[in-house]
Amino acid sequence: MSAGTQVHANLTEEQVREISEGLDEPDWLLETRLEALEALSGLDMPDVIRTPGRNWTNLHELDFESLVDPLNVAENKDQVGPDEADVLPWSEAVDEHEELLREHFGSVVDPQENYLTALSTALFSTGTVIYVPEGVDAEDVTIRTEQNSRSLFNYTLVVTEESSSVTILERQSTGAEQDEQYYSGIVEVVAGENSSVQYGSLQNLSEEAYNFALKRGDADTYATINWIEVNLGTQLTKSGVSTELNGDSSETQIVGAFYGHNDQHFDLDAKVWHRAEHTTADLVTRGVTDDIARSVYEGVQDVGKDAWDTSSYQRENTLMLSDESEADASPKLIINNHDTEASHSATVGQIDREDLLYMTSRGVDPRAARNMLVEGFFVPVLEEIAVDELRDDLEELVAARLRQRN
């Protein structure tokens, strides 16, 4: 199916104008939105992996006609941060930081990268801008989004000036539940020289929801961008987390955790582009699939020609708790510079029978033993999560999900 057939008839320029006007946006931003709207018909869905005879994720099954309702938006949002940094709702950011937006909006994620980014650019009505001035350490920036409408398009921009740092914790959940919902979130991170960004995300939307998430960072010299990407909710998630290491000696870490049960489908990718010298990347993802859930993981380490002295590591492990679940994985290495130390590994398996036997033989109830082993499986990822609150939340949610199991 070509993308052209997916532009639904009820999406109009007037709606886009209305959204932009409601937010009191400058003309250039309205133009960007309109261009994205116009581009829709020529754009494809995000890439998915195809191997002989199968598409790993079928995004064309998304019914935008019925899912997207651009003018009918409802949410609860908390945007909290320390005084030294600006943590602003979109409408205020448009007012206070127009120059910043003009410089960075769409600079990391091309609004017309694919059909879903363009749709998001044209229609987003809520968002957060986080600006951390030079030398400021901003801890505990919290964004909570509770979706109460059929569709919600969210945009986040993070800009850190030289030698600053920020820790951001974002949570998405569903409030007033509807049959099916669509949540789209785009995050752009611009990490200035020697700055550090820690961006944790906990997606716990309703299991009727569809989710498209794209988070990407641009790391300048000596900058660090660390992502924590947790996916628990939705029936279908297509999520991409990536960093472009554009400055010498920049670093990134992408820590992922997911737990799919029922008939959930997670398509998760973690990508890093080494574009400068002495860059370092570490990608760690662990997930569980249960019932008839399916996970699709793509990890890409791309080492460019000029990326001398690169270190790049990737690990992905999936634990399958049921026979009907499915776990597909493709950890890719693209190496164009020989002065590189790179490795990747991926494993899929079930709970180790000997471990289970050991525990039950010590008097642990089989169900409790199994749950402990699943919780234990997540430990290497939990250890990498530097944000305490997110780590605790994840532990609790995994435990709750295990308790639901028969």
Next chain:
Amino acid sequence: MSSEQDHLKETDTEARFEFKKEQNAAVKSDKGLTEEIIRMISEDKDEPDWMLERRLRALKQYQNMPMPTDWPGQPDLSELDVQEIVPYIRPDVDKREGVDDWTELPDEIKDTFDKLGIPEAEKNALSGVGAQYESEIVYQNMQEQWEEKGVIFCNMDEAVREHPELVKEYFMTTCVPPSDNKFAALHGAVWSGGSFVYVPEDVTVEMPVQAYFRMNSEGMGQFEHTLIIAEPGSEVHYIEGCSAPKYGTHNLHSGGVEVFVKEDAHVQYSTVQNWSKNTFNLNTKRAIVEENGTMEWVSGSMGSKATMLYPCSILKGRGATDTHITIAFAGKGQNIDTGAKVYHNAPNTKSTIESKSISKDGGRTNYRGLVHIADGAENSSTAVECDALMFDNESTSDTMPYMEIEESKVDVAHEATVGKIGDEDIFYLQSRGLDDDDAKKMIVAGFIEPITEELPIEYAVELNRLIELEMEGSLG
């Protein structure tokens, strides 16, 4: 020399030259791949109607299939003009006619032969002069030894005539149907030559079956077909030796290999390929492995401009086992895109993939692999290990494994590493008196040792020698 000439005459060389003239005329009037040309090939080979029908059906499929051009990072096939494919067969024949003396071979090829230390008789064979003669001898020796046991080893064209019931059943039916991919379809239409191996139940063929000279002995050997049938409990090791550089005139090699490994049978298929550097090497190789059968692929991919080759095992029976050991070397201007495919379709199946690649002087290697574990293939396990060694900043090395896991009671592991040749290692070796080149050669030899260990000694020696020559930059 005169006796060699006589032998040449005894074969169907004459007929082929006749055929060449006809084809020339046809090609001039009708460019590209046409039904007439397919009919002509079939007629020249005196084929039964059913084979001609299969060719024509494959041709139709070929014409309706798109070129594979949308794989991430795949070799560029734009220089391969599909419409010119049949005309490319022709220069092969011309060349055979043209080169009737070792001295007329291109220097590049002669040098290589000399450096490889290939004896005179082999040189003649490899240069196409005595190939038919030499290979007939090889075949006859083998036949005498095994005929009593019921082993068949012959030319694929001959198998169509002599063993139609077997060929009818197994040739491009269930293993590699022409519909599999565009080049399998092309192969099905224009295939010519190759080997047919049949090993009856419980027979073990102790020495490797070699088709070292086969490739050059066929005028259209660029589309050779290999069909191996190993009946229950049998064992055979087949070695395809395209281990010498070929003429520079070829542009496309599209072979087909089908292996049937029955219950408890064991087949090893080894190949060391070193095509000339303007060859597109696009093959389909596949094995169907029944209960407790074992399939082993050992391959070294050295030459070619671009290679796309992913030997595949379908583990169909309970307890079936697959082993892949591959090595790829890409030098200047080369793009070697190779890997392994394994489908685990039954319980207790096991696969091991070990892939090594070396890239140098702008060469590009890619490991592209697919491991599929079907729902119900419980207690299956797979281990994939890829290591890449890069020499310089002009070179590229990618690893793209795909793992599709539909069954939980499995053990799946993939690991890959990429690195440059360690400065420390070189420094160590240099400090022990080796020069830079020798140190590098030694490190590479150590790197590929797991592969060479699996090959019979003469192939291992040759593979090592080829790699050394590549490293010296003195090949092609």
